[in-house]
Amino acid sequence: MLDNLKKYQIILASNSPRRKELMSGLGVDYVVRTLPDVDESYPDTLVGAEIPEYIAREKADAYRTMMEPGELLITADTIVWMDGKVLGKPEGREGAIEMLRALSGKSHQVFTGVCLTTTEWQKSFTASSEVVFDVLSEDEILYYVDRYQPMDKAGAYGVQEWIGYIGVKSISGSFYNIMGLPIQKLYGELKKL
Numbered sequence: 001m002l003d004n005l006k007k008y009q010i011i012l013a014s015n016s017p018r019r020k021e022l023m024s025g026l027g028v029d030y031v032v033r034t035l036p037d038v039d040e041s042y043p044d045t046l047v048g049a050e051i052p053e054y055i056a057r058e059k060a061d062a063y064r065t066m067m068e069p070g071e072l073l074i075t076a077d078t079i080v081w082m083d084g085k086v087l088g089k090p091e092g093r094e095g096a097i098e099m100l101r102a103l104s105g106k107s108h109q110v111f112t113g114v115c116l117t118t119t120e121w122q123k124s125f126t127a128s129s130e131v132v133f134d135v136l137s138e139d140e141i142l143y144y145v146d147r148y149q150p151m152d153k154a155g156a157y158g159v160q161e162w163i164g165y166i167g168v169k170s171i172s173g174s175f176y177n178i179m180g181l182p183i184q185k186l187y188g189e190l191k192k193l
């Protein structure tokens, strides 16, 4: 499948083990490059899904000067969005505990922005999922944070981990989008190239 991609050398520029796992599931040949440190700031005029799409483009631009013709760069960014605010990666153990207390018993959205870049063109898109958390006890929050150390995850949780098994009541939209890559939507975009 995706024979049309043979004309590209696909590069996933990401440090996220989840994104690597999902890209591998797509079954296309690609290489992973670590992402240089990117300033993930964004204009405060942006809201919701505009934010991770903007950051995915920023991640791509950090790479662009090093690109060769024929390369197809894939970058992505995932945020949790609740009550009009971004929940990115937590600041340490206390930050993770605070975030999970805030998510407990409520619903929120997860937006992932994806950017496809070559030396000639760039296009980006976003995917949105809705997650409803059950009420989490203090013990459950502390157990999860101390055992899973989710400081590398937006919203301080991994839907693919224990807290997703016991704490997520329902999901609408793509599960994989929550993990960090809306792989079905990405497949649809790659098919068009």
Ligand SMILES: Cc1cn([C@H]2C[C@H](O)[C@@H](COP(=O)(O)OP(=O)(O)OP(=O)(O)O)O2)c(=O)[nH]c1=O
Pocket (backbone or CB within 6 Å): 013, 014, 015, 016, 017, 018, 019, 035, 076, 077, 078, 079, 080, 089, 110, 152, 153, 154, 155, 157, 158, 159, 160, 178, 179, 180
């Ligand atoms: C909400 C959620 C996020 N995540 C992860 C996906 C991303 O790795 C991370 C969001 O942080 P990002 O800044 O989007 O990505 P990253 O820093 O991990 O990787 P890179 O920028 O190098 O591509 O949170 C999960 O694994 N499960 C979840 O349920």
